[in-house]
Amino acid sequence: MSRVLVVGGTGLAGRAVTAEAVERGHDVVVAARRVPDDDSDQYVTGATYVTADIVTGDGLEEALDGVDVLVDTSNGVGKQAANVFATGAQNLVHTAARFGVRRAVLLSIVGADQSAYAYYRAKAAQERAYLEPALDTRIVRATQFHDFVTAIFDRGRPLGALLSPTGTRFQPIAVSDVARVLVDVVEDESGEPDRVIHVGGPRVESARSLAEQHKRASGSRRFILPIRLGGALGSTWRAGRNLVPEHAVDGVGYGTWLESGARA
Ligand SMILES: NC(=O)c1ccc[n+]([C@@H]2O[C@H](COP(=O)([O-])OP(=O)(O)OC[C@H]3O[C@@H](n4cnc5c(N)ncnc54)[C@H](OP(=O)(O)O)[C@@H]3O)[C@@H](O)[C@H]2O)c1
Structure with missing residues (x-):
């Protein structure tokens, strides 16, 4: 059993990681700027919650x-991304090194190192901060979450539509599968593993096909735009550059996720 700090453990992916690590018997501490109420869906029973701000550094030493x-x-999000990713990562890495943290595991995005998109550039800066020699770091680059792909389609709601980016394929993944991989990496004690690990959903599908599945599962009358x-x-x-078919997980596909009504 390890003491595991999940920074951002109240967020979508962080909640799944927290639940998975608690389930496997780790002593889990969650850090975020706001501590959730114990009856909220952000709260995982068995975890300990602390407030910390990775940008200002407040609460980091205690965490x-x-x-x-x-x-x-x-x-x-938005203009905050560069701050949270670059400054936040530097604060975390340096404080963690001072406190003798054994390993750091960073959740990143497939293609973060291959895009001029501002958010991806900020993720790449975050990755570089973690790859400093101060810490034994593993970076897990995941493909788009099922929730994220669904949110893209639903941006067309005000138009009575499902937006479908043309010429685009996704390999969406359930955050529960991402969490399983991250906690495997937390526990991995084998020799000298890769520092950058890629993980993608079980299938690569066109945005159009995924939008059709969403339309069917939700019984929506919206048209695909x-x-x-x-x-x-x-x-x-x-x-x-968002795809890693050679690293597909044997996990929950988009259709199954939609049918189960899962939000995890
Ligand atoms: N969405 C995708 O498809 C996808 C795919 C691959 C990888 N990823 C990566 O997965 C990661 C998690 O994404 P997500 O959608 O799960 O995030 P999210 O739901 O937006 O959650 C973000 C978490 O970060 C915390 N946070 C934000 N600013 C903070 C600060 N200054 N100090 C401390 N905590 C702070 C938030 O809590 P407070 O606001 O209370 O501080 C929250 O717990 C991101 O790095 C993203 O790039 C996402």
């Missing part, structure tokens, strides 16, 4: 004291 493995599942996604994100996805 990292006695920790064996740090798992970073934090996220930043093809859109050409501009900018660096659109070209990254159309080039297939």
